[in-house]
Amino acid sequence: MTAPAGALVSPVDERLPVRRLVPLACQHLLAGVAAPVSSVVLIATTLGLSPARTASLLSATLMLCGVGALLQSLGVRALRVGARLPFLMLPGGAAVAIFLQTAREYGPATASGSVLVAAAFLLCVVPFYGRLVRLFPPLVMGTTVVLIGINMIKVTAPMVASGPGLGFATLGVTGLLLLVLRGVWRQSAVLLGLAGGTLLAVLTGTGLHVAHGGAFALPEPFPYGTPHLDPLAAVPLLVFALASLAEATGQTVLNSEAVGRAPDPGRDVPRIARADALVSLGSGVFGTSLMVTSAENIGIVQLTRVRSRFVTAAAGVLLIACGLLAPLTRVLAAVPEPVVGAAGLVIYAVIAVMGFGMLSRTDLAHGTDSVVIALALVVGMLPIVQPGMYAGLPSWARTLFGSGVAAGAIAAVVLCAVFRALGPRVTAARDAPGAPSSDASP
Numbered sequence: 001m002t003a004p005a006g007a008l009v010s011p012v013d014e015r016l017p018v019r020r021l022v023p024l025a026c027q028h029l030l031a032g033v034a035a036p037v038s039s040v041v042l043i044a045t046t047l048g049l050s051p052a053r054t055a056s057l058l059s060a061t062l063m064l065c066g067v068g069a070l071l072q073s074l075g076v077r078a079l080r081v082g083a084r085l086p087f088l089m090l091p092g093g094a095a096v097a098i099f100l101q102t103a104r105e106y107g108p109a110t111a112s113g114s115v116l117v118a119a120a121f122l123l124c125v126v127p128f129y130g131r132l133v134r135l136f137p138p139l140v141m142g143t144t145v146v147l148i149g150i151n152m153i154k155v156t157a158p159m160v161a162s163g164p165g166l167g168f169a170t171l172g173v174t175g176l177l178l179l180v181l182r183g184v185w186r187q188s189a190v191l192l193g194l195a196g197g198t199l200l201a202v203l204t205g206t207g208l209h210v211a212h213g214g215a216f217a218l219p220e221p222f223p224y225g226t227p228h229l230d231p232l233a234a235v236p237l238l239v240f241a242l243a244s245l246a247e248a249t250g251q252t253v254l255n256s257e258a259v260g261r262a263p264d265p266g267r268d269v270p271r272i273a274r275a276d277a278l279v280s281l282g283s284g285v286f287g288t289s290l291m292v293t294s295a296e297n298i299g300i301v302q303l304t305r306v307r308s309r310f311v312t313a314a315a316g317v318l319l320i321a322c323g324l325l326a327p328l329t330r331v332l333a334a335v336p337e338p339v340v341g342a343a344g345l346v347i348y349a350v351i352a353v354m355g356f357g358m359l360s361r362t363d364l365a366h367g368t369d370s371v372v373i374a375l376a377l378v379v380g381m382l383p384i385v386q387p388g389m390y391a392g393l394p395s396w397a398r399t400l401f402g403s404g405v406a407a408g409a410i411a412a413v414v415l416c417a418v419f420r421a422l423g424p425r426v427t428a429a430r431d432a433p434g435a436p437s438s439d440a441s442p
Contacts, residue, residue: 010260010261011259011260011307011308012084012085012086012259012260012261012307012308012309013308013309014306014307014308014310015308015310016306016308016310016311020306021310021311021314022314024306024311024314025311025312025314025315025317025318026315026318028086028088028311028312028315029315029318029319029322030185030188032065032069032088032090032294032315032319033062033188033191033319033322034188034189034190034191035065035090035091035093035294036058036061036062036065036090036091036319037058037191037194037332038190038191038194038340038343038344038347039061039091039093039096039288039289040054040057040058040061040091040288040332041054041058041194041332041335041340041343042096042100042156042340042343042344042347043057043096043099043100043103043288043289044057044058045159045335045337045340045341046100046103046104046155046156046159047100047103047108049223051330051334052330053220053223055217055326055329055330055332056217056219056220056223056329057219057223057286057287057288058323058329058332059217059218059219059323059324059326059329060219060220060282060286060287060288060323061091061283061286061288061323062319062320062322062323062329063219063319063320063323063324064089064279064282064283064286064288064291065088065089065090065091065291065316065319066315066316066317066318066319066320066321066322066323067089067279067282067316067320068088068089068090068275068276068279068291068293068316069087069088069089069312069313069315069316069319070313070316070317071089071275071278071279072084072085072087072088072089072272072275072293072312073085073086073087073309073310073312073313073316074309074313075271079274080270080271080274081271081274081275081278082271082272082274082275083252083255083268083271083272083275083293084309085252085255085256085259085261085268085309086255086259086298086301086307086308086309086311086312087251087255087272087293087294087312088293088294088312088315088316089275089276089279089291089292089293089294090291090292090294091283091288091289091290091291091292092240092244092289092290092291092292092294093347093348093350093351094144094145094148094240094351095237095240095289095290095291095292096289097148097149097151097152097155097348097351097405098148098236098237098240098289098405099111099114099115099237099288099289099290100152100155101151101152101155101236101405102114102233102234102236102237104155105233105402106228106230106233107224107228108223108224108287109224109225109226109227109228110227110228110230110233111224112222112224112227112228112284112285112287113227113228113229113230113233113234113284114230114233114234114236114237115227115237115280115283115284115288115289115290116227116229116281116284116285117229117230117231117234117237117238118234118237118238118240118241118280118290119241119276119277119278119280119281119283119284119290120277120281121234121238121241122241122242122244122273122276122277122280123273123274123277123278125241125242125245126270126273126274126277127270129245129266129269129270129273130266132242132245133245133246133249133269135242135413135416135417136242136243136245136246136413137246137362137416138358138359138361138362139358139359139362139369139372139373139412139416140243140376140409140412140413140416141243141246141247141355141358142355142356142357142358142359142360142361142362142373143355143359143373143376143377143380143408143409143412144239144240144243144355144405144408144409144412145351145352145354145355145358146352146355146356146359146377147355147377147380147381147384147404147405147408147409148348148351148352148355148405149348149349149350149351149352149353149354149355150352150381150384150404151384151404151405152344152348152351153345153348153349153352154384156341156344156345156348157341157345158341159337159338159340159341159344160338160341160342160345161341162337162338162341163206163336163337163338164338165338166197166200166201166204166206166336166338166339166342167197167338167339167341167342168342169197169200170193170194170196170197170200170338170339170342170343171193171342171345171346173193173196173197173200174189174190174192174193174196174197174342174343174346177189177192177193177196190343190346190347193342193343193346194335194339194340194343197335197336197338197339197342197343198334198335198336198339200339201336201338201339206336217324217326217329218324219286219323220286221285221286222285222286222287223286223287224287227284235406235410236405236406236409237290239405239406239409239410239413240290241277241290243409244273244276244290244292245269245273247292248269248272248273248276248292248293249265249269251272251293251294252264252265252268252269252272253265254298255298256268258298258301258307259301259307259309260307272293275293276290276291276292276293279291359373368419368420369419371419372412372415372416372419373412375411375415376408376409376411376412376415377408379407379408379411380404380405380407380408380409380411381404381408382404382407383401383402383404383407384404387402390402
């Protein structure tokens, strides 16, 4: 329904002509495509997937990203799904790390089942958003993110060791690109580093194994067989799903302010979470990690001054089209293992640094917060540095405590709640993100 002549249209609801819409959508595509490509290549290389199955997984992930962008940008009012803001939806770096950790410990079928469990769990807890988000202040989220980054650096390092010359060359190319590029191109530095490393591999005689097939292909559901639902193995992803509510709160405020709309987390965050959960159910079916709404593209909104949500909707259409182009996904799936490992080191190191950034917002000068962080890191690091530490425990306890991410995150939540309830009082305002609990109608 078009607005009456002379009526004011909010910048976020502006409809652009196609000649402007397509170039702007391509910019958002460049900002968003690096995450699905790098995450799928990491998953495929870590799990030893064939080139054909890797291409299918990449196709599914790109299409899910496109569907997510459409849901968040256009929304479904009747279902209260989607924020109707210029968001992209991408595989979260931390979610990919947890997915891989689960797959390595319990098998990819259990990892896919964990994604389904976490997505369904997120749908169920959305009505309690206002209460749950307070369990994940920067102290808890920062500790969890640091553990995720460290754990996955340990997993990714052997991939670089399989071809250290090529791996370190890729690291050098990626670092140089991060130094010299600006704007949207800098956001694609990891993807361009993958391309540069692959080119170096070709020039040095490393063979690329590209699968064969037609021009268009649909992704394959259940690539690891029937998903195995194991609630204990899913604990790390359940914790991540809860923590994503706190992250979505900040992103909603940031995006709303960028497009000139009054922030309303109580209304928008539950709608964002529902869209994330619905698309993540598709992720479980097609064998990839949880999908989360991302504000990576907000820099483009600020740069172009174009705030229309229809631009990111068009980028979603382009992502779906890329997923259907089988030759493109097959070429991207052929990236050599040392190149993938180098990109993974960059991604997971950045994740760890993000965690330290979150921790810097806590009151480390006060003994309570520093003790909570120290104890939670000890609990989370023990299974990483000494993997067999809990070998003598029952299977359910090994599942729960044997994952450094899950153990550290649970310890951080419990210790934070206990120390803040029973520890010494402080006069400074705490850092827990507050948010209304209602899911208001538009």
